[in-house]
Amino acid sequence: MQVVRNELRGAVAAVAFLTRVPVGRMVVLDASDVARGGSLFPLVGAGIGAATGGIAYALADPLTPLIAALIGLVAAAVLTGVLHLDALADTADALGATTRERALEIMRDHSIGAYGGVALVLDLGLKAAALAALAGGTGVVRFAVCAAAASRATPLVLSAALPYARPGEGLGRALRTTGIARSLAAVAMAAVICVGLEGTDGAILLGVAGIVAAVAGLLAFRWLGGITGDVLGAAAELAETAALVVAVALA
Secondary structure, eight states, X not given: OHHHHHHHHHHHHHHHHHSOOGGGGGSOOOHHHHHHHXXXXXXXXXXHHHHHHHHXXXXXXXXXXXHHHHHHHHHXXXXXTTXXXXXXXXXXXXTTOSSHHHHHHHHHOOSOXXXXXXXXXXXXXXXXXXXXXXXXXXXXXXXXXXXXXXXHHHHHHHHHHSOBSSSSOXXXXXXXXXXXXHHHHHHHHHHXXXXXXXXXXXXXXXXXXXXXXXXHHHHHHHHHSSBOHHHHHHHHHHHHHHHHHHHHHHX
């Protein structure tokens, strides 16, 4: 019974961590709950992608594809609390640091600098353009679901493969306790979602997310000696954007 209770807490933690849906108010959650819920990250991501793609599809006809895509992204930002966008901005700003220590310090500062601002504009611009290009057909929902699900497996893979780059507690350290088995379960869930929805195209998008994860992991290891919570969030954001851009070529 305790095992079932722990898994349910993990499921609640996955939703509470990746979204602003107030499920976490029902119970007191901790880092171990988030770690247990890691295997469900792709499923939560699929829900976020369904909302984004569904809005883009539903509003493309009465409005325009671009406006519909932008409204879909606004909904996603509200739903997620710009979690990964904030991480992308912090990581981009840290690229201007001259030392590893300074980079880690910049990531703790939540103010957005020039690098972070440019990164957000380019990322959201690419996402909006990709969603707008896809919004004319029902495929936008399936592609958005797959991209969001695959990208949410990225932090789990990186956390299992790389050390945490800074001393003390943090998101990266909490996810590292998810373990290899749950991380692989997250990848398997993302694969089931993507291949189930889009077949070969879904497998390609999953592969794109994997490439982004590999590149981000390699760069983070050479740059910082490991991962941080911001690196994990930035990798997830870039993986989703890359998958949506490739989806345009596949549609």
